[in-house]
Structures are given as structure tokens and as C-alpha cells.
Amino acid sequence: MSFTLYGAPGTGSVCVETVLELIGAGFRFVPASPFEDGEEVARLKAVNPLLQVPALELPDGTIMTESAAILLYLTETYPDAGLAPAPGTAERAVFLRWLTFLAANFYSTYAISDKPGRFYEDPSGHDMLVRGALARRRALWQLMEAQVEPAPYLCGANMNVLDIYTAMMSHWSPGRAWFKANCPVLAQSVARTEAHDVVARVFARNFDD
Ligand SMILES: N[C@@H](CCC(=O)N[C@@H](CS)C(=O)NCC(=O)O)C(=O)O
Structure with a gap:
């Protein structure tokens, strides 16, 4: 395959x-x-x-x-x-919620800041859009931070694709320093995910922070 x-x-x-x-x-x-x-x-x-x-x-x-x-x-x-909780379990519900939350709410803010021109033609408005997207991302991380209860991964004892998705996004704007300082619960869980040898190897060739 x-x-x-x-x-x-x-x-x-x-x-x-x-x-x-x-x-x-x-x-x-x-x-x-x-x-x-x-x-x-x-x-x-x-x-x-x-x-x-x-x-x-x-x-x-x-x-x-x-x-x-x-x-x-x-x-x-x-x-x-074993990279997702089994269907029908409580962990699965948590998993689907936050995977969709990140894809639908968080990731979509980059559609604005990556190329603001597609939302508002006049370049004089682009800074405002980029700043708005950044503020929204911070608020979304903090909402997730307040709601998740890692144990020790985001949905229980095993690492799954939600952990990897979250870890990847933690490297993006607003940035790792902000993430670590403002989302300590998430950051601790992400650190565990990033300690996995395969995750560490792939992330090392993609991120330098
Ligand atoms: N909804 C898409 C979003 C993908 C996305 O926005 N990718 C970024 C790179 S991280 C991109 O291609 N940006 C360029 C653009 O939006 O034109 C997904 O979840 O895969």
C-alpha cells in the first residue's frame, strides 16, 4: 500500500x-x-x-x-x-469533539491570516483581519485549555491522532512561547506526545521551535 x-x-x-x-x-x-x-x-x-x-x-x-x-x-x-478511541466510548466522544473543534474553529482562522485578500480586497484592512484571527486563536486555545482533562493524553491513557493534531497546531501562531505560558495543561500533554520517538523524529524535520 x-x-x-x-x-x-x-x-x-x-x-x-x-x-x-x-x-x-x-x-x-x-x-x-x-x-x-x-x-x-x-x-x-x-x-x-x-x-x-x-x-x-x-x-x-x-x-x-x-x-x-x-x-x-x-x-x-x-x-x-490504535490511533483513535473505539466508537461508542466516552473517549471517542471527547476525541470527535476536539478534533472537529480544531478543524472547524481553529484551523479555519488561518484561512483568513494566510491570505487575507480573499476575505477583503483592500490591503488596508488586512492587518486588522490578521490581528482578529490571532485574537480568535488565542481565545480558542484558552477555551480548550479550560475544558480538557488530559489523562495524561487528551482523551485518556493512549496517544491518538487528536494529540498529534494538537501538537502540530501548537507550533503555529500564536506560537510555542505563548502556548506554553497560557495553556499549561495542553502544553504538558503535548510535551508527552512530542516525546514519542516517531513524533519527535517527524516534528524535528518540520519545526525548529
Ligand atoms: N480545512 C483544511 C485547511 C488546510 C489549510 O488551511 N492549510 C494551509 C497550510 S497549514 C494552507 O494550505 N494554506 C494556504 C491557503 O489557505 O491558501 C484542512 O483541514 O486540511
């Missing part, structure tokens, strides 16, 4: 790259940054007209986009890897 992952260092493709390594699935990484002009964008456009990473080509040629959907698909396809 071989996958093709379209991504860029430090971006949303990191969680998929980490999970593919954890499950031991063969994959090819295709650099396809949405932030570079030229060949990489052309490659990305061919698989995701929205010009976003990650995109994953499945072994049968099916293209998947949307990070949370890809993570769920991989947990279903490789159940023995």
Missing part, C-alpha cells in the same frame, strides 16, 4: 506525515507549498483546487483533502495502530 502526501514543511501535512509513519504505511512526500509560486503550486492545484495542504492520494488513486477527514480515514483503515 503506498500513499502520496502533498505537503510542505511545518504545515498541516505534518500530522498526516506523522500518522503515516506511525502506522508504517509506505508513502511518497511531494513538496507542494501553497505559499510558493511555480511548480509546487501547480502540483497542488492538480490535486486540490482550493490550493491547500495537506492532500493525500490513496493507493487506489482517490484524492483526499481536509486534515481531520484524512486522519479519521487513516485510523479507520489501520485500526490495529
